[in-house]
Amino acid sequence: MKKILVTGANGQLGCSLRQLVSDSTRACVEAGDFVWYFSDVLKREGWPTCFLDITDPEEIGRFVRDEEIDIIVNCAGYTNVDAAEDNFEAAELLNARATGYLAEAMAGTGGLLLHISTDYVFGKEPYNTPCTEDRTGTPTGVYGLTKLHGEQAVISSGCRYVIIRTAWLYSEFGRNFLKTMLELTATRPEVKVVFDQAGTPTYARDLAGAILSVLSSGKGENAIYNYSNEGVCSWYDFAKAIAEMSGHTDCEISPCHSGEFPGKVRRPSYSVLDKTRIKETFGLGIPHWRESLRRCMDNL
Numbered sequence: 057m058k059k060i061l062v063t064g065a066n067g068q069l070g071c072s073l074r075q076l077v078s079d080s081t082r083a084c085v086e087a088g089d090f091v092w093y094f095s096d097v098l099k100r101e102g103w104p105t106c107f108l109d110i111t112d113p114e115e116i117g118r119f120v121r122d123e124e125i126d127i128i129v130n131c132a133g134y135t136n137v138d139a140a141e142d143n144f145e146a147a148e149l150l151n152a153r154a155t156g157y158l159a160e161a162m163a164g165t166g167g168l169l170l171h172i173s174t175d176y177v178f179g180k181e182p183y184n185t186p187c188t189e190d191r192t193g194t195p196t197g198v199y200g201l202t203k204l205h206g207e208q209a210v211i212s213s214g215c216r217y218v219i220i221r222t223a224w225l226y227s228e229f230g231r232n233f234l235k236t237m238l239e240l241t242a243t244r245p246e247v248k249v250v251f252d253q254a255g256t257p258t259y260a261r262d263l264a265g266a267i268l269s270v271l272s273s274g275k276g277e278n279a280i281y282n283y284s285n286e287g288v289c290s291w292y293d294f295a296k297a298i299a300e301m302s303g304h305t306d307c308e309i310s311p312c313h314s315g316e317f318p319g320k321v322r323r324p325s326y327s328v329l330d331k332t333r334i335k336e337t338f339g340l341g342i343p344h345w346r347e348s349l350r351r352c353m354d355n356l
């Protein structure tokens with residue numbers, strides 16, 4: 057039976073994976089063909105967790121050796137895109153160097169690293185067709201740059217790896233666009249949302265399901281894959297759908313330009329991922345974003 061270490065297990069994706077694997081709230085769980093170890097630096101009420109700080113290579117080495125870990129699923133990350141602009145060192149440490157430590161640990165044992173990355177590894181160049189995995193580009197900010205360095209550290213480590221790039225992640229857990237919009241549309245008469253950035257929302261539970269399919273298949277190693285839900289929308293369309301599905305119809309949602317909400321980082325204007333490779337390699341069916349949004353809201 058293979059042993060899997062999940063890092064960042066108390067974040068959005070980590071919790072979604074935990075929930076999918078087992079309804080048990082133990083830090084170590086036997087489920088299906090795998091034994092799962094859920095680790096994080098963050099404590100979450102009701103979710104017992106092994107403590108593992110992935111910026112400490114010795115701790116990683118000890119954990120991998122002591123528990124005889126075969127696979128690491130890296131859900132940890134410095135994910136605050138705006139804060140990263142003022143904290144390059146912290147973002148680089150977590151997104152790049154620590155990812156490299158995990159990769160080196162797996163290179164040393166012959167294990168597999170499944171690492172989660174982002175569409176923000178490119179985006180500066182204007183493009184208007186769905187992005188395949190082979191397209192290269194320039195990140196728009198520190199978060200994307202450090203995630204790109206993380207991908208490079210994985211590939212150059214020589215470990216067996218799978219990298220999955222995702223985008224616009226939301227879930228029942230933590231803070232995300234869905235939860236913010238639910239709150240705003242319930243309490244405000246009007247909300248403005250940008251319509252000049254297009255992409256596809258990703259329900260973290262669907263991505264967790266895709267991760268399970270990849271791990272269970274035992275194939276498709278040493279490649280990068282894209283994963284989001286199907287379809288394309290703007291943040292404005294996403295907000296409209298959230299308000300409609302939640303019945304918050306008293307709130308008027310109006311489209312606006314990105315310039316009205318200048319952030320520290322320019323977001324890609326078109327960031328749709330082409331998912332042909334992951335669908336064909338693993339025989340995955342991917343739900344449309346509206347269908348998944350409805351399921352997530354039912355689960356909230």
Ligand SMILES: NC(=O)c1ccc[n+]([C@@H]2O[C@H](COP(=O)([O-])OP(=O)(O)OC[C@H]3O[C@@H](n4cnc5c(N)ncnc54)[C@H](OP(=O)(O)O)[C@@H]3O)[C@@H](O)[C@H]2O)c1
Pocket residue numbers: 063064065066067068069070095096097098108109110111130131132133134135150172173174175203221222223224225226230
């Ligand atoms: N969120 C998105 O829209 C999005 C889009 C594309 C790609 N991604 C990628 O998808 C992955 C999962 O994202 P997410 O939204 O689930 O992230 P998240 O909710 O921010 O979870 C990340 C987890 O990692 C933990 N962590 C922080 N420092 C750590 C350390 N030194 N060692 C171990 N764990 C540590 C965090 O704890 P603290 O909360 O205490 O820091 C948190 O529990 C990330 O790689 C992210 O880059 C996310």
